[in-house]
Amino acid sequence: MGSLQMDERPHILYIDAFDSFANNITGLLEQRLGAQVTLVHTDNSVIDKNFLQVLRAVDAVVVGPGPGHPANPSDVGFIDKLWALDEADLLPVLGICLGFQSLCLGHGADVQRLPHPRHGIVTRVSHRNNDMFASLAKLEATQYHSLHADIGGVKEDRTVSWEPTSKCPLLQPLAWDEGDAVNGPILMGVQHTTKPFCGVQFHPESICTSAAGGQLITNWWTEARQWLHQHGRIKVDMPLTKWLPAPNHGVPLEFSASTAPRGFKLAQALRSAAGPEDVVLGWESYPAKAHLTTASILNSLGYRGEEVVVLDSQGHGQGRFDIMGLVVPGQTMKVTYSVSDRVLRYGSGATPASSISLESIDEVWPMLQEVLDLHFPRNDSASLPQDIPFWGGFMGYISYEAGLETIDVAPHTSYNIPDINFAFVHRSIVIDRHTSHVYVQSLLPDDQDWILATGNTIAAIEEAPPPPMSSLPTIATASRPSASSYRSKIQQCQAYLHSGDSYELCLTDSSAIALPSPSDPWAWYTHLRLRNPAPHGAYVHLSDVHVLSSSPERFLRWTREGICEFRPIKGTVKKVGPDGKKILRPEAEAILGTAKERAENLMIVDLIRHDLAGAVGARNVWVSQLMEVEEFATVWHLVSVIQGKLSGVNPLSRINGVNGNGVNGVNGGANHTNGANGVKHVNGVNGTNGAKGTNGTNGVNGSNGANGVHSANGTNGANGVHANGANDIEDAGDSAGTGASGIDVLRRSLPPGSMTGAPKKRSCEILNRIEGGPRGVYSGVLGYMDVGGGGDFSVIIRTAVRHSSQVQEDVGEVWRVGAGGAITVQSDEEGEFLEMELKAASVLDALFNGVKGM
Structure with a gap:
């Protein structure tokens, strides 16, 4: 076992809620971070049973998008366990779309239906160039969501809060979509104030998300790696196949x-x-x-x-x-x-x-x-x-x-x-x-x-000549x-x-x-x-x-x-x-x-x-x-x-x-x-x-x-x-x-x-x-x-x-x-x-x- 070295290839656990964009996200992680990515599905009972052991064998977790509601156990499986980890078991987690909503829900937010869902819509995301949004150029991001997280950050005049709210005091707003006249401002990014948890509502991997989406992933890992070093987290040097038989990739x-x-x-x-x-x-x-x-x-x-x-x-x-x-x-x-x-x-x-x-x-x-x-x-x-x-x-x-x-x-x-x-x-x-x-x-x-x-x-x-039409x-x-x-x-x-x-x-x-x-x-x-x-x-x-x-x-x-x-x-x-x-x-x-x-x-x-x-x-x-x-x-x-x-x-x-x-x-x-x-x-x-x-x-x-x-x-x-x-x-x-x-x-x-x-x-x-x-x-x-x-x-x-x-x-x-x-x-x-x-x-x-x- 040992701590992650600065030049070491990270091992990331990707939790897939049966979405159809997962390979795009894992590919982005591989290409931007040089990461080894292990994918598991939310209904994996073996991972659920050995959850803490699995987490100890990886450096970070990315929780991906998926259909459904974060309050529905059949949609999110064991994802909720991440938000309840003891201090000794903490590790960096990035939630995307459903993963983001689950993070917010787990820390006091309401997750509600949008009046007008955002499916395949590309919009400008507002942020303050801090944390994982630091030094990002113009961020145009693709949204695929019917639900949104309400942390109490939208005021009556439709201006937004950039500070933790009384409703969700542990969540720091990082980004908003302020250009939707029908839905009003929509929360696009948060991070936990004391734990290495953060998330984004939009899809950084989409073909229509600007290049800043890839830079955001790099920024997230830079901060995650710093947290790992500061906290001296020790990763168990053990393949995940310890708990599961090796996959038979050749079946097809x-x-x-x-x-x-x-x-x-x-x-x-x-x-x-x-x-x-x-x-x-x-x-x-x-x-x-x-x-x-x-x-x-x-x-x-x-x-x-x-x-x-x-x-x-x-x-x-x-x-x-x-x-x-x-x-x-x-x-x-x-x-x-x-x-x-x-x-x-x-x-x-x-x-x-x-x-x-x-x-x-x-x-x-x-x-x-x-x-x-x-x-x-x-x-x-x-x-x-x-x-x-x-x-x-x-x-x-x-x-x-x-x-x-x-x-x-x-x-x-x-x-x-x-x-x-x-x-x-x-x-x-x-x-x-x-x-x-x-x-x-x-x-x-x-x-x-x-x-x-x-x-x-x-x-x-x-x-x-062509055949006569009378044959019809x-x-x-x-x-x-x-x-x-x-x-x-x-x-x-x-x-x-x-x-x-x-x-x-x-x-x-x-x-x-x-x-x-x-x-x-x-x-x-x-x-x-x-x-x-x-x-x-x-x-x-x-x-x-x-x-x-x-x-x-x-x-x-x-x-x-x-x-x-x-x-x-x-x-x-x-x-x-x-x-x-x-x-x-x-x-x-x-x-x-x-x-x-x-x-x-x-x-x-x-x-x-x-x-x-x-x-x-x-x-x-x-x-x-x-x-x-x-x-x-x-x-x-x-x-x-x-x-x-x-x-x-x-x-x-x-x-x-x-x-x-x-x-x-x-x-x-x-x-x-x-x-x-x-x-x-x-x-x-x-x-x-x-x-x-x-x-x-x-x-x-x-x-x-x-x-x-x-x-x-x-x-x-x-x-x-x-x-x-x-x-x-x-x-x-x-x-x-x-x-x-x-x-x-x-x-x-x-x-x-x-x-x-x-x-x-x-x-x-x-x-x-x-x-x-x-x-x-x-x-x-x-x-x-x-x-x-x-x-x-x-x-x-x-x-x-x-x-x-x-x-x-x-x-x-x-x-x-x-x-x-x-x-x-x-x-x-x-x-x-x-x-x-x-x-x-x-x-x-x-x-x-x-x-x-x-």
Whole structure:
């Protein structure tokens, strides 16, 4: 044991009240203080039982934000014990938001509701440049709170006291928000007059808090360290794992003991379709004529409604790649998972499907990762189409309910629709709109004949007029949310927002469209892509599910080089006003620049920063675009871009590492060319002359050699903040992000924050109660995971969904279209209902003519 040295790295205990900004705060502590941060949750019974021993092993405590009220034991857990510590057990404590309110409540303050809550609002904070506010420049701070602490410091004339009050004589006011005409002055900072306790109501970690927020953290620690030295506090040199077993950081990316054998069986079953030798990507590229589309390609290949996955930029200026994943009957393996029974099923249709009962959805992700690793192409790096983001792999969707299971929120069941629905695609076609080339690709052995035949068919496609609109249904009946029902749900949301249980709730509802006879979903999709083009359009027919999407929103993309990107949309303005007048960019920017619209977007940006930091570490996360207006076909959107860097092994390094010496790789065979096109394809794959690469491969063992360097690389996955249950404890320190893969970022970020609100877990629980049923595919994510190491998923919005169980020849069929919006305390009921209607209409108007009840 010993006292903290002046240059020693501090060990800080962070108490998380299940907030969605915790990783941003722990990251700020790490970066500003060089601290080791150990995170525990407020409901951790082991920490509660051993509270004093835990405190003796750390230098200071930070109590973070969270939903609820500080007087509610279920919201704050053991936090109150801090304020009652004996003199001998004292240590520095910083409270933020809920932690601040708990500090004030514990010393005589009242914690009351604000007349007008402050969610995502950025304001000037007044202070006197003393204590932890010393030498701060202009402090603009983000507030996320419905409650405020009343220490009796606001006078009748609305001036404030900077001295302890008779009501709370042990609390020294340090900062106020004096610019709120509705609420009046709001206490923003305090410190205890005799103990090392202090706190702030605002969020110093928010992306919109000025740089002074970080300096405040430094100032706090400077004063805390001085107190530690002055009081000679002795820290016990003992890891916190003395009381708790070491966390299994690798759970998200490793099989459990019970499912490992079946997980590897799944991986090998999917791997078998590519043959016993090392997987090699065969490909050819051809000039892509301007009129070439996903629809024209599939139609030319004789598509008649078979299973397929199409990711389609729909001609939108922001889109670059169109990807078609072809399902080969009897050969392509499909993988599904349902939250209702937690069973993963897989098969090609040639034989009865196999199934694996899982303990939780966490076991799905390592299975998917293992399959991808076993299919990593063993080509020489120079012979791969490096600019093409998809060479083959999983394509499909993950439902909203699957996302709920990842954060331990009990989901509603999704009326027979699989919650994870993927096909493992060996044959694919990719259009690169920037280079005007189309790529025909296959991971199957000896598949060059198909590649060449498909390429020749595509090359022969002539420009054709769009399909006639008469193919759309002309009689349909819609069951849509009523204005009164939706407004009632908005009011319920507002009640939770005012009580402090959430900062923002992304409320949704759905329309059911009944048709008198079965339809042609592919024909519908071709119309949707023309009438409502969006950069993340999609057509999916897999496992009895049809999805027709014109989504404008990217959820998550990660590249083979390890860059992750989120592009949340919050804020929507129709390009044509109610009077028929066009709304141009300046007017759209004015509307979307209001405090309400920016607050919606800001809350999601901070939430996504937290999600991403949990996988890659806060120091590897940055915001490259903050709340900028972007133009789409029918609307203007407010869009932000959050990016991060994976710190695991670059998958591309495996190409040279395995193949470079010519021992285990696929270096045999000359580079074959396609005559007139003059485009090289992979080594060792049949060329136009039918010749085969001569040196061959080393078979299955060569393929399995990749396991030692797959994305998880045998590491513990991301060592950041976690969600492993009530008795969690975790270091969120420098190693955060080590070994994280794109799939790890994916699962840590579900469900999409732009479809939940913040804090995510509590908000989802509230929305479950208010909405009363499953969202299903809507609000989930749709895209691909590439064998080369990348991935790209959109948010499933502006989408129609149908399951085969809702199709009957003599009765007709039912389609579902979801829509909604973010509800904040600034929301207007009429405005929110109209926004939901606008979003639903973008699909309904494009697909359904003459719908009754609309």
